[in-house]
Amino acid sequence: MSADYGPLLDALRGVRWPARRAVAAAASGAHRSRQRGTAGEFTEYRLYRQGDDARALDWKLLARSDRAFVRLSDDRALLPTWIVLDGSASMDFPAEGEMSKWRMACAVAVGLAAVAHASGDPVGVLALHADGVLSMPPRTRRGTVREIARSLDALRAGGTSALASALMQIPVTARCVLVTDCLGDHAATIKNASVLAAGGAMLECVHIVAREELALPEGVFRAQDPEDAAVWRVTSPDVRTGYATSFDAFRAQVRDQWRALGAGYTEVSTDMAPARAVRVVVAGLALS
């Protein structure tokens, strides 16, 4: 376990991350399942129908009322959780400083993985980084969170974003959490996310925003897009207002797009404590 994540995991101890709705049939877990069965917590009786398992008959009730009923109960199922990280060059900002967007994304991912893993859910990671793609399928065994943390620590952000294509690798029965700055192939990502949402996947978007992005720095600079050298602007005091207006409008548009899909959306700034950011994400999901 990386030493950086120790305080984070301590702060998240005891935090649970329930699913927003009943999950699909799966192995027994902590989330309410759409499947009705005979095991687990009793819910109601139903008249016996031909073909029902005779072992589900309530023999005592049959003896008292001479009517055949079967006992029904809600199933509890696991919810595989995929955490998809955007490791494009735009996430490596600010390059100097304590917390870049990429480091914040990694911390949030480790925290969410720990919370999900604590609920007994299998957790996997799909990270797009400078040197390729890191894919760790969801697992529930011990040490999964440690492996995820160690793997993410070894990655660095760079290159261009290919989040949309990576999203199509996620099964529709899973919970998919996108940790991104929404500055890459965002339009294509939204399009593919709508396909997943239509299939029943639970989508969550954690929008990482750097504190330095919220307001332009003082002075005159040649602002260069790290992912596209052809995109550059000159910053000056007279464009600060216009920039803030445009960026606010963009974030509002992103939020509306995700929520229109029925997905959860949480904006996380780099000046937030990662544990608080995880709690906000988990709570936001629970409240939505």
Place this chain on the structure above:
Amino acid sequence: MLIGFAVPWVFGIALAAALAITALHFLSVRQPRVMLLPTARFVPERDARAVARQAKPRDLPLLMLRVVALLAAGAALAGARCGVAGATVSSIIVLDATLRADSAVLVTRAVATSAGADVGAAADASSPTVLWVNGVGDDPGVAITAAIRESARQARANPSLAELSLTVVMPASVRSREGWEAWRGQWPARIRVVPLGSAAVADTGTMSTSAVGKVRVVGVRTAAGAASGVDVVEAAFASRGAIAARGSAPEGEEVVVRRTVTNGAERTAVVVQWPVNGVPAGWEVAPAMDSVGAVTSAGVALVAPWVRTALPPVLSDSVRAIAWWSDGVVAAVERTRGTSCVRDVALAVAEGSDLLLSPAADGLLRVLRAPCGGRGVAAPRENPSAFTTTGASADRFRNAGTMSRATRPEWLAASLLALALVALLAEHFVRRDSMGTAAGATTS
């Protein structure tokens, strides 16, 4: 290796453009410090650049490629010409075409004069170019025009040619100086004038002029039985404004004697003896009749079925030829007698012939009516103070007229254009690489 241009101002434009580009490379466009910002797309667009001078040119490889491309293209369009270093001075000698019979002596004298006047130039010069031009004796201006044409030809043919000198072999007197005076200014250097004959040299300044129309034909005596008829020679002179007067002539007028020399004729300045039988006094009778096709004088040939009846005397300084048969044998001579002269004409003209009335006889009659030793006016003289140099710049003739702009050698233009194209392509790739490097530096 010498390099010249057919159209130098085109290369000048290319040179100016190259200098302008070089000056631009000493200017730099300063841009603000680069800062990576993922949300740069949300910054409103505006431009912020500043131009400043710098001590060293920026993008030196690009500058070199651009200058090379410009100069190569300019040289190709300007008609660059390369030549090996060699003879840089050329000498042109102009002689009257009628003097071909004496060519050996005259050319030797002209070459000696040309070389002796400028020893240094002669050392570099190739063998002189000898031009035989018709009409130099009539008006030496034709010598200048012919020399200019030849100079332009040599200047175009030889890019290394730097100077040309002109030597004109000129008779003591000429028919007119108007052409010379009109064209003299077109030759921008001193012209060496080689006088023709020592006697003429001594008297060129005081030569009396001929007054056309004062020719008298005296002592005309035609063949017996035909005395009452009009003499053909008398009629020829009369048709050209001469006065036919029988008997003695006043002093100072030209006289044509057809058969005998009269006392009055002896006192005249010019006496023309033109016997009817074609055998002047002092000439040897031809042993056999000989037919000749033409007689030439003053550059004009009089074609007729002539019969040669006499052979000329030996020529000397006092006896010079003034007309020739078509085979080169002298047909008329001039004998100098102090300030006067006697001209013997050995042409037998048939009675009643209108041959001498034709325009083709103008040359012969003009020579016969000319003053002694010449043909009209004194030959023009060179003013030593007018021009200080004896060599004219070849560039003056090289750039004159409608010259071809083709390069020399001919493949030079294609090579220069190919060089310019290669330089432009290389400039394109170097510029693209430098832009990529700059972009990489800003993102790192």
